[in-house]
Amino acid sequence: MSDVIPYTVEPHPVTGVPNPKLGIWLFLASEVMLFGALFSTYVLLRVGSDHWPRHTETGLNVPLATVNTIVLILSSVTVVMAWYSLKIGEFGRAKLFVAATIACACTFMVIKYFEYSHKFHVGTFPSTSNFYAVYFTMTGLHGLHVLGGIIVFSYLLATSNQWWQQHPEQFTNRIECTGLYWHFVDLVWIFLFPSLYLL
Amino acid sequence: MQFRWWYPFPFDASKHGWEVDRLINILHVFMVVLFVGWAFFMMYCLVRFRQRAGQKASYELIHAKPSKVAEGLIVLFEVFLLFFLSMPVWAKIKNEFPEENPSDPARKPLIVRVVAQQFAWNFHYAGPDGVFGRTDPNKAKAGAGNPIGLDYSDPAAKDDVVSPVFHVPAGRPVIARLTSMDVIHGFHIPYLRIQHDVLPGMEVKIWFEADERKIPPPPPPAPDGTTREGNAEVVCAQLCGNSHFKMRGAVVIETAKQFAAWLQMKQDEKNVKFEED
Amino acid sequence: MSSSHHREEQHGGHDAHHPQLGFWRKYVFSVDHKIIGIQYAVTGLCFLLFGFCLMMLMRWQLAYPGQPIPIFGRILPASLVNAGVMLPDFYNALGAMHGTIMVFMGVVPLAVGGFGNYIVPLQIGAPDMAFPRLNMTSYWCYFVGGVIMLASFFVPGGAAASGWTSYAPLSVIASMGQTFWLFGMIFLITSSLLGSINFLVTIIQLRAKGLTFFRLPFFVWAQFVTSFLLLLAFPPLEAAGVMQLMDRLAHTNFFVPSGLVISEQPLTSHVGGGSPLLWQHLFWFLAHPEVYVLILPAMGIVAEVIANNTRKPLWGYRTLVYAIVFLGFMSFIVWAHHMFMTGMGTKMSNFFQTTTMIISIPSVVILTCLILSLWGAQIRFTVPMLFALAFLPMFGIGGLTGLPLGLTGADVHLHDTYYVIAHFHYVVAPGTIFALFAGVYYWFPKVTGRKMNDTLGKVHFWLSLVFINGVFLPMFIQGMYGGHRRGYDPNEYDLYKNFPAMLGLVKGISMSAWLLGLSQIPFIINFLHSIWAGEKVTQNPWEATTLEWAAPSPPPHGNFAMAPVVYCGPYEYSCPGRPHDFWPQHLA
């Protein structure tokens, strides 16, 4: 029958990847352009401004952000562990690792929430200065990406039992793709953290 | 000048305009030649190779040396246009500003601040002292005769003239310093072949020179007999809001003598007003 | 015909093993690329018609400024018209929405979403797109974006009125319609991004056995490059859209410089410190590749139709492919030719002039290849071929007139005049739109199993050709004379007062535009009538070689009964030693 779409799971003999993985790479390419535009904006505004606040003047909470950085890096590790566990067939452990990833992501969001609400509390808004405009826009968009990751991982976790039983390979594959996305989200943060908090 | 449909340029009153027109003209000749050449070839094919019963198209592709030669020539020609005709014109308008203090005082450029706002042009002349008075857009009150917020407490402002009509002395370089109070506008004087965007938050400079031998004629009276001011016009080229279309001003291109007289008259008017105050 | 006989055998009793889907899943929330393609195409056509209607309304104001609009003047609410006369704000909204609708909601969805979706999987012998559900999502994103854009006409202050370019800071201080525009754009962009990923993966992964990259029909190549442009150029505009939204809603200052005084009131909502030029850079970084998104699929369609109707292989297939790839690459580094007048230094402008001249070369090469393909042909003047042939000189005029705009020395006089309007309409209207018409006439039999009427088609073609030139040719004159675009009332300008005959020309343009509108009636009738009552045709009525004609018309779910295998290049027409003057790709 010809209406089965090929290479949804098994790699294409020439490109060496299945469709979803190629798709996610292309998606990440477009994400690079998205955040690239935002970072360029940041650089342009910073270079063009008379006074750009130094990290000591911004009042951003570096310790909290450091914690967040660690949490995100940790979550990148757990995602790899989840994928690896699936590869060696340990479904139970994989589930735990996915859950741990979600937990890390949620921790990140909660900390971010405290940071934001503190800012609003002391009367700092995106309109306060261009620095804060950049700060809120970029971390906000990044936060949305984290949220997206949480949703996808939760969906994968919720449907994992059935999925693993019926199409273990496909499931592994989906975890891998989501993991790629997740690494990217992590990477963006690793750029954001120094440029917003430390420079 | 008689308008010709096949040569639809507006009047050219500037010294550099012929270079712009020449570039456009050469390009259009080039474009027409290319287009006609291609079109001729195409029409010929359409007639000669129309489908006929019992015939088969040839599988072979023609060796199209001429087309490769043509493409090569196009490239060369574009290079020529680029480096010899286009870049110099632009570099002149943008970079090669006239000396501000030349040995010949008659060549001393006139510096004008052009302040754009929704939906009007204001032309700010420094007056005899050659120094612009301080301005503060926040104090602008068109109703009180001060559309750009000139600060009269500044001595340099005393002899400044602000006019909605752009008086241009012919035969003398004019440097226009363009700024906007609100949104982006576009400064375009078709008769002078000069155009530049006017951006808020920054000042850009351009220059041009009206040709004293090509002063445009006064505008013809309207059918109802009313006359208009200005023998040229500055229009706003960038969409800047609902009355963008109304944002135009009269330009009076005149001899240096007439210009001086006008400036003097404006100053006298102002002094009368100051004395009244 | 032996070959079509051969194909008929392949799909007996094919539909049997498919579970019946309900109406909603089958026709509305379908994941089948063909249904989605039709949805895209029909929605796109409707938007094209709508965008055109907006323009016909505008042309009234230009031809008869200050006179009440017939009929519509009475229907439209008082916020848009005063005593039947169009208000300037409404004019600007119509202009901005015409541009937006035509570009983002008309041509791209029809050319990429419609033709791309329907034809690409068929031409590469795939059962569907790589990600059917993503495909559906991208259509519905487009739909939502379209609805938001349409809704913006009804919000206080009307639809976005800052031009399709939405230059800041005007757009930042504009009325609510602009916010809708930005939200709409974000949906449209997301839709295009999802779509482009899908196309790329489909073309890379799902090609039939034997279908190497250099055996792909040129249309697929065009879609491939187009998808790359969408994928990489759109995200910066998405970022810019988010920033402009922040400027409008959260009062940030990305694009708002300091010290603005609006109508003698200091702007208190924004402290300033941003850069209006930043918006322009981000916008044109997208919008220049975007204009190639408008033209490449059109070139693809024209190439298909020309190869089929000349009955011979395309001249220089590989050259075409290299040219289009190069074109795609170059289109990322010419964007600032739209910004020559903003005060960039001469170094920058020299760079962008040079790249602009370079990018015109591959276009010349593509056109040359297509024209040389006519030599030694047996040209069939079918309706799609007429449109495809007309595309060549029309695109030629549009492309050639891009050259003066690309040279600063000439652009200094021509920028933002009707010359620019004429330039790009020649490429998008008698260019792209004609190519799209060619595509509709050409692939209609594949989609419906019926042919569109020839006579009506020819009437449509000749009338459209005459009137569309009647619209855009005079605009070059108007523009060179210094007539500016986006001018609500030509009577205001001295330029026209000095030479009133020019206003007659403007009137003539409007008349031509309305007649062009009337000329579309045969098309609409033909289109609707042929869906149900067109002449029934075989699977391969044009005797074409590419794979889509190897599937039944309309193709069933899954497209091919057996996965096709490809043995030769896409345009094996009039090959010596073959029994027919065409040799389909899937025949050994």
Ligand code: HEA
């Ligand atoms: C599909 C869309 C499309 C295409 C393909 C192009 C193609 C080109 N465009 Fe155009 N352009 C637009 C859409 C397009 N443009 C739009 C929408 C705008 C305005 C946006 C706005 O401000 O609102 C614009 C504006 C625009 C500007 C800015 C003008 C200004 O605002 O001042 C410039 C300047 O460089 C430019 C240049 C070019 C060039 C050099 C090409 C080249 O790629 C063209 C190369 C092609 C050729 C050189 C033709 C070759 C053919 C032949 C030689 C043979 C012909 C003969 C026969 C067949 C008989 N364009």
Ligand code: HEA
């Ligand atoms: C793809 C892009 C596209 C297309 C196709 C068109 C098509 C047309 N455009 Fe437009 N236009 C723009 C993009 C486009 N335009 C843009 C970007 C601007 C700038 C906006 C701005 O200033 O911000 C502009 C501006 C613009 C202006 C300048 C306004 C001004 O500056 O004040 C004018 C003036 O005449 C104009 C006219 C027309 C006309 C007469 C057509 C005609 O050619 C239309 C012809 C259309 C058809 C022939 C389609 C018919 C469709 C059907 C018949 C479908 C049938 C449906 C079914 C069967 C279901 N356009």
Ligand code: CUA
């Ligand atoms: Cu000012 Cu348009």
Ligand SMILES: [Cu+2]
């Ligand atoms: Cu461009």
